[in-house]
Amino acid sequence: xxxxxxxxxxxxxxxxxxxxxxxxxxxxxxxxxxxxxxxxxxxxxxxxxxxxxxxxxxxxxxxxxxxxxxxxxxxxxxxxxxxxxxxxxxxxxxxxxxxxxxxxxxxxxxxxxxxxxxxxxxxxxxxxxxxxxxxxxxxxxxxxxxxxxxxxxxxxxxxxxxxxxxxxxxxxxxxxxxxxxxxxxxxxxxxxxxxxxxxxxxxxxxxxxxxxxxxxxxxxxxxxxxxxxxxxxxxxxxxxxxxxxxxxxxxxxxxxxxxxxxxxxxxxxxxxxxxxxxxxxxxxxxxxxxxxxxxxxxxxxxxxxxxxxxxxxxxxxxxxxxxxxxxxxxxxxxxxxxxxxxxxxxxxxxxxxxxxxxxxxxxxxxxxxxxxxxxxxxxxxxxxxxxxxxxxxxxxxxxxxxxxxxxxxxxxxxxxxxxxxxxxxxxxxxxxxxxxxxxxxxxxxxxxxxxxxxxxxxxxxxxxxxxxxxxxxxxxxxxx
Amino acid sequence: xxxxxxxxxxxxxxxxxxxxxxxxxxxxxxxxxxxxxxxxxxxxxxxxxxxxxxxxxxxxxxxxxxxxxxxxxxxxxxxxxxxxxxxxxxxxxxxxxxxxxxxxxxxxxxxxxxxxxxxxxxxxxxxxxxxxxxxxxxxxxxxxxxxxxxxxxxxxxxxxxxxxxxxxxxxxxxxxxxxxxxxxxxxxxxxxxxxxxxxxxxxxxxxxxxxxxxxxxxxxxxxxxxxxxxxxxxxxxxxxxxxxxxxxx
Ligand code: SF4
Ligand code: FES
Numbered sequence: 001x002x003x004x005x006x007x008x009x010x011x012x013x014x015x016x017x018x019x020x021x022x023x024x025x026x027x028x029x030x031x032x033x034x035x036x037x038x039x040x041x042x043x044x045x046x047x048x049x050x051x052x053x054x055x056x057x058x059x060x061x062x063x064x065x066x067x068x069x070x071x072x073x074x075x076x077x078x079x080x081x082x083x084x085x086x087x088x089x090x091x092x093x094x095x096x097x098x099x100x101x102x103x104x105x106x107x108x109x110x111x112x113x114x115x116x117x118x119x120x121x122x123x124x125x126x127x128x129x130x131x132x133x134x135x136x137x138x139x140x141x142x143x144x145x146x147x148x149x150x151x152x153x154x155x156x157x158x159x160x161x162x163x164x165x166x167x168x169x170x171x172x173x174x175x176x177x178x179x180x181x182x183x184x185x186x187x188x189x190x191x192x193x194x195x196x197x198x199x200x201x202x203x204x205x206x207x208x209x210x211x212x213x214x215x216x217x218x219x220x221x222x223x224x225x226x227x228x229x230x231x232x233x234x235x236x237x238x239x240x241x242x243x244x245x246x247x248x249x250x251x252x253x254x255x256x257x258x259x260x261x262x263x264x265x266x267x268x269x270x271x272x273x274x275x276x277x278x279x280x281x282x283x284x285x286x287x288x289x290x291x292x293x294x295x296x297x298x299x300x301x302x303x304x305x306x307x308x309x310x311x312x313x314x315x316x317x318x319x320x321x322x323x324x325x326x327x328x329x330x331x332x333x334x335x336x337x338x339x340x341x342x343x344x345x346x347x348x349x350x351x352x353x354x355x356x357x358x359x360x361x362x363x364x365x366x367x368x369x370x371x372x373x374x375x376x377x378x379x380x381x382x383x384x385x386x387x388x389x390x391x392x393x394x395x396x397x398x399x400x401x402x403x404x405x406x407x408x409x410x411x412x413x414x415x416x417x418x419x420x421x422x423x424x425x426x427x428x429x430x431x432x433x434x435x436x437x438x439x440x441x442x443x444x445x446x447x448x449x450x451x452x453x454x455x456x457x458x459x460x461x462x463x464x465x466x467x468x469x470x471x472x473x474x475x476x477x478x479x480x
Numbered sequence: 481x482x483x484x485x486x487x488x489x490x491x492x493x494x495x496x497x498x499x500x501x502x503x504x505x506x507x508x509x510x511x512x513x514x515x516x517x518x519x520x521x522x523x524x525x526x527x528x529x530x531x532x533x534x535x536x537x538x539x540x541x542x543x544x545x546x547x548x549x550x551x552x553x554x555x556x557x558x559x560x561x562x563x564x565x566x567x568x569x570x571x572x573x574x575x576x577x578x579x580x581x582x583x584x585x586x587x588x589x590x591x592x593x594x595x596x597x598x599x600x601x602x603x604x605x606x607x608x609x610x611x612x613x614x615x616x617x618x619x620x621x622x623x624x625x626x627x628x629x630x631x632x633x634x635x636x637x638x639x640x641x642x643x644x645x646x647x648x649x650x651x652x653x654x655x656x657x658x659x660x661x662x663x664x665x666x667x668x669x670x671x672x673x674x675x676x677x678x679x680x681x682x683x684x685x686x687x688x689x690x691x692x693x694x695x696x697x698x699x700x701x702x703x704x705x706x707x708x709x710x711x712x713x714x715x716x717x718x719x720x721x722x723x724x725x726x727x728x729x
Contacts, residue, residue: 051613053621055691060581164696168580171695179695364693393615394688 022438024420032424035417037409037442046399054080054390055174061386062168064401069168070104070159071379074241075386077172078375082262083390085367086175092360093176096162099352100171101241101377102345103158106151106196108380109297109342112446113203114148117335120443121210125436144206147199151342154189154196158349161185176364183359190353197311200339200346204315207339211332212322218332220422222415222441225250225329226292227283228299229407230383231376234258236305238316238344240378246303247283247293252326255283261376264385270402280410281402292410295382296445297337302327309351312344331415334444379404381446405447415441485549489533490556496547503531503542506555510712513555514564514596514719516571516589516681517630518543522639525631528571530564530593556718565597573604576611576625577682583691584683586699590628591682592706596719611656616664619672619688622646627657627684636679637670645670657684 025033045064052060058077062069074097081089089097119132122141130136138145156166161181163169171177211218227250231243245259245267259267270279271288282291293299301320307313319340322328328337352358375386382404389398419441423434484495489502489511496505501524506513516528524544531542534554542555554560571577571590579585594600611624629648634657637645645668649658661667670676672687680686696702708714 051615053613053615053623053688053691055689056581056583059583059692063578063581169696170692173692174689178693394621395613395615 022416022442024416024424026424030427032417032420035413035420037412037416046401049396049399051395053394054083054388054396055394057388057396058172058174059168059170064403068104068108068379068381070100070163071377071384072386073163073169074101074172075375075377075379075384076388077174078377079373079386079388080174080375082373082375083370083388084174085369086365087367088365089176090360090362090365091357092180093363093365095352095355095357096177096180097172098241099181099349099358100159100162102348102352103155103162105155105240105345105380106158106200106342106349107153107155109338109345110148110151110155112380113207113335113339113342114145114152116443116446118144118148120440121207121335125440126433129436147203150192151196151199151203154192155345157189161189173364175366178363180360180363181353181358186353186358189349193350193353197343197346197350200343201311204336204339204343207336208315208318211336219330220418221437222331222418222444223329224331224411224414224418226294226411226414227255227286228302228327229283229293229295230300230303231261231378232304238300238304238307238312240300240341243378245376245383248303248327250327250329252302255285262372262374264374264376264387268402279402279406281407293407294411295404295407296334296380297341298328298331298334299382300378301337301340307340307344309344309347311347312340315340315343331441331444334446338446381405382407405445408445408447412442412445412447415444485547487547487549487551487553489553494547494553498546500547501543502533502535502540502545502547502553505547506542507710510710511555512707512711512714512717513542514593514707515543516593516628517632519632519636519679519681522632522635522679525635528567528628528630530567532560532563534560558718561597561719565599568593568597569599569602569604571628572599572602573606574609575628576608582626582683583686584626586696586702587694588683588701589681589706592701595701596705596707598719609653614659614664615688616666617668617670617688618666620665620670620677621686621688622657622659622665623684623686624656625684626682628682629655629657630681632679632681633657633676633685637674637676640675640679643669643674643676645674645676 023036025035027033049057049060057080058073061072061076064072077097081087114137115134118141119134119137123132123136134145159169160166162179163171164179171179227247229245229247231239232246233239233243244261245264246257247255249255256267267284268281269284269288269291270281272279280288280292282288283293284291301316307316319328319336371391372389373387377384383402384404385400385402387400388396391397416438419434419437423431423437484497486493486495488494489506489509492509492511494505494509494511503513503515503518513531513533515531517525518531526541526544529541532539533542534557535545536552542553568590572594577590579588579591582588585591611627613624614622631648634646634648637643644660645665646657646659648655650656659665659668659670677685677687705714707717711717
């Protein structure tokens, strides 16, 4: 770091899934130069699974993440499907996996919204942190808190019925699934379904009304123009399980479309930067400087053409109308987008539970064996890539993963930089307001570190202001 | 009619045919003695010591010791169960047993014993040994990370399959199972449906591509603790209290 530059470090005290800290670099004029969110990724995993038999991988990879193991489970299963030559799963296997995935979306999005986001929304960003958490929500909005808990629980029940257990189940196996949905399991799940869809609808309204009412305050918060990326079906339909990569610019021009999943590295590259363990993926055509992009709920809504369920599609149209059909680049709009996805998952679960294919007995297919396979899926936090190579003896020889938090790394840096620029320029102390907004902006992306470290509704932070020689000018600590 | 001998296990009268082991007699009487290396149909081996009982006050392995008239056997005592619990615990830390990612989970005797004995996390330190996998055979895989050296596969291969697929090499901590060919299992006549594979109590000697094809809920120990199938009155055992009847993970 050059003489005269200052560094502010914001560090979550508790290290859980992905420990992160924020460094804000000031230039000599005390202007914000750059912001960096450091995330310690569990990179050792890619080496750890060397030599393991390929059929173990979809279960083994769930150890990667305690937050969305189902996404890794299904993504790995898709990659291994390709290796065992299962190019077309049976209807039962495909729909069971879809059901599992939508159950995961329901539980993950419900957790994020009710535990992590609703306190900010309902109490305001500057409310006392002692109150601005899920405990505060339970006290002030007990009915909302109850719905959040039950929506999440319903998602977990779907996972249990499809994967055998709420966490770390075994449902997806190479070429298919190990069970169908019994009529008893289906009837159990049907009991509460109507209520689940109704609550999902209500929460979309809540997120929409809040966003539109506070648009003036929310629009600039951690916002910036960016490209957006997600998988979509060939006809442009939103699909979180199956599809091909599409990316659009901040203005909505198509950058890439129908990219072949198995050769994703032809369109995407990964850059390593000296200050972070994390890789920085970028769209090759745009180069390492401009090729970064956003993933997750906002990107998916920006990139897709339509939802195939009526309520979510109506909600998407309202969302798109705000920006006149162009992509929305407002960071805080992630929450509204996320709730539209929650509604879509509830509706899809409704369709699937009424589909007799789920009671089929044709569970697994095989085909011609290959030595390499890629799986791409939309995880709750964004596009997820699993890429494996195997040897003739069925052992893994290479693994490359791109997780959603990695793709959103650069966007989160931009969001923090934007907040810092709005609050810090020329000021030598870290205000409570800035601290709150750094937290809120990172949280909009629902990164693993955010939801792990503030599962109780609050992100523990240490903020330090350093001068050029490393002496502490100012320090703020916020415990969880 | 053949003569029978009478003795007691934990005070209960038990009968045995001459030459019958304490374990066989206990099984017939509906009394469970924990075990790992013993398996019905295979010659006794006496390696794991999990079946250790007190015979007239002296410790003996029930799987090898023939019953004798009038002997007083202690099995379900606090001391013996504690001793067994420690042995199970040590087997876990000695190898690399990550149940969560193991395809034998729910069907594994070691895991099932841990559940029966209420072990949720080992109290000893994990050793994290470096162990090799033999994946050379097209249909058979040996993951030594989970091998507990019980020799059930070795005996089953010899006694049931009429083959000689594997044996032990090395000593102490270095002791490991090796295929009886210089180039791994691919050089042996092992076959996927050999009794040797079915005999493995853990996820070490496996048929390839089976993986997780049995859903959770349909696995052997999903609904009742190991040993219950042998027990006349499982509720009487000190190791099957309600809290320990957890479903395998
Ligand atoms: S491979 Fe299985 S049966 Fe053979 S010695 Fe090891 S644990 Fe025992
Ligand atoms: S069962 Fe008797 S020593 Fe192993």
